[in-house]
Amino acid sequence: MRILHTADWHLGRTLEGRSRQEEHEAFVDELCAMVREERIDLVLIAGDVFDTGNPSAAAEELYCDALARLGENGRRAVVVIAGNHDSPDRLTAVQALAQRHGATMFGYPYDDPGVYTPGPDRVQRVAAGPGWAELTVPGVDHSAVVLALPYPSESRLRKLIADTLGEEELQRSYSDQVKGWLAAAAGRFRPDAVRLVTSHLYMAGGVESDVVERPIQMGGAYTVHPCAVPETAQYVALGHLHRPQEIHGTAAVTRYSGSPISFSFNETGYVKGVTVVEVEPRDPAPRVRHVPISAGRPLVRWVAEDGLAQVERWVAEGKDPTAWISLEVHTEHPLTLEQVHRLRAMRPEFVHIRAVLPAEAEAAATAEPQRLGVDEQFVRFYSQVRGGPPAPELVRLFLELVNARDEEVDA
Numbered sequence: 001m002r003i004l005h006t007a008d009w010h011l012g013r014t015l016e017g018r019s020r021q022e023e024h025e026a027f028v029d030e031l032c033a034m035v036r037e038e039r040i041d042l043v044l045i046a047g048d049v050f051d052t053g054n055p056s057a058a059a060e061e062l063y064c065d066a067l068a069r070l071g072e073n074g075r076r077a078v079v080v081i082a083g084n085h086d087s088p089d090r091l092t093a094v095q096a097l098a099q100r101h102g103a104t105m106f107g108y109p110y111d112d113p114g115v116y117t118p119g120p121d122r123v124q125r126v127a128a129g130p131g132w133a134e135l136t137v138p139g140v141d142h143s144a145v146v147l148a149l150p151y152p153s154e155s156r157l158r159k160l161i162a163d164t165l166g167e168e169e170l171q172r173s174y175s176d177q178v179k180g181w182l183a184a185a186a187g188r189f190r191p192d193a194v195r196l197v198t199s200h201l202y203m204a205g206g207v208e209s210d211v212v213e214r215p216i217q218m219g220g221a222y223t224v225h226p227c228a229v230p231e232t233a234q235y236v237a238l239g240h241l242h243r244p245q246e247i248h249g250t251a252a253v254t255r256y257s258g259s260p261i262s263f264s265f266n267e268t269g270y271v272k273g274v275t276v277v278e279v280e281p282r283d284p285a286p287r288v289r290h291v292p293i294s295a296g297r298p299l300v301r302w303v304a305e306d307g308l309a310q311v312e313r314w315v316a317e318g319k320d321p322t323a324w325i326s327l328e329v330h331t332e333h334p335l336t337l338e339q340v341h342r343l344r345a346m347r348p349e350f351v352h353i354r355a356v357l358p359a360e361a362e363a364a365a366t367a368e369p370q371r372l373g374v375d376e377q378f379v380r381f382y383s384q385v386r387g388g389p390p391a392p393e394l395v396r397l398f399l400e401l402v403n404a405r406d407e408e409v410d411a
Contacts, residue, residue, distance in 0.1 A: 005275040007046035007239030008259035012059030026295035046239030047083025047200030071101030074122035082150040083200040106148040149199035179228035186230035261296025
């Protein structure tokens with residue numbers, strides 16, 4: 001069976017008010033062409049299809065169009081799970097229609113998509129239950145059993161972590177709950193079927209590339225240990241981290257496919273794409289490839305240490321012609337409004353324009369690089385404003401409020 005793993009589409013997302021719709025449409029076109037060229041049997045979409053729980057009409061239309069085209073009238077299987085940005089109910093609202101195109105959807109960890117058997121020439125769910133489904137695909141002589149764990153927040157898992165526990169105990173309790181869910185669902189695996197897991201979570205060892213990926217594991221409480229992966233699984237398709245990567249120390253090959261396009265100027269140093277997996281039921285190890293995606297405009301940083309003249313020269317040279325640009329200009333004086341307007345007229349793709357004055361440049365050159373967690377940033381800010389560090393209970397409350405941003409779609 002040939003599987004394509006993708007995640008973190010974030011349909012409807014903007015860049016400082018600039019639409020990414022055309023880039024998303026180009027990605028869907030490229031993805032649909034790829035599944036045909038790669039002869040894909042099953043597409044796994046591991047969460048964060050949308051950027052918000054209340055997506056725009058254009059985003060929803062593109063989602064439905066993608067499902068129909070990927071499914072090829074029910075000849076290719078598609079499995080979709082909800083991420084922390086998705087509304088589980090909104091994501092799965094089209095299940096009745098989408099299953100005719102071969103799609104199976106899971107909004108909550110205990111969703112049961114039911115059996116659906118339109119005939120041997122179409123994708124069939126020959127068995128299903130809470131959080132799992134067994135799928136057959138025309139032309140493939142074995143089935144796939146998929147364990148689907150959408151974003152496992154405490155409320156979606158229907159379990160609460162005791163607020164009397166310390167951070168280490170909280171993390172262990174949460175990881176154990178996810179491990180228990182997967183272990184129970186893994187009872188549906190069979191040696192004569194391909195055995196897959198898909199989820200949207202933060203697994204220890206994953207490398208973040210953007211601050212928007214942090215809230216799920218704030219304070220470490222929402223981190224899942226690699227030992228949670230069932231030993232009988234063959235491939236684990238994860239979503240949430242935007243950098244494509246493999247997680248080591250797991251019982252099965254476990255990967256984040258990463259997002260297909262860049263959403264932050266911090267997402268640099270790696271190639272965006274999807275993961276293609278080839279596996280048979282008794283394979284000791286699946287064959288895994290990262291396949292680049294060309295859709296999506298690059299996000300680049302320009303640092304003009306020689307001032308505005310250097311920016312003008314780069315614009316005249318046609319530097320980074322298709323990119324969104326974050327511009328940093330070193331200058332003796334703050335930029336005037338007229339200068340900012342002139343820069344934006346030169347390149348409408350300037351998303352940020354920031355002047356760096358000599359004193360700031362000197363301070364940055366002598367400062368030691370550091371990357372603080374959000375909780376550490378809060379402690380530093382509070383100490384500067386109030387003259388002393390916050391109480392541990394206040395830090396805990398702050399982290400709960402930050403995490404609650406991801407729970408708004410459950411309301």
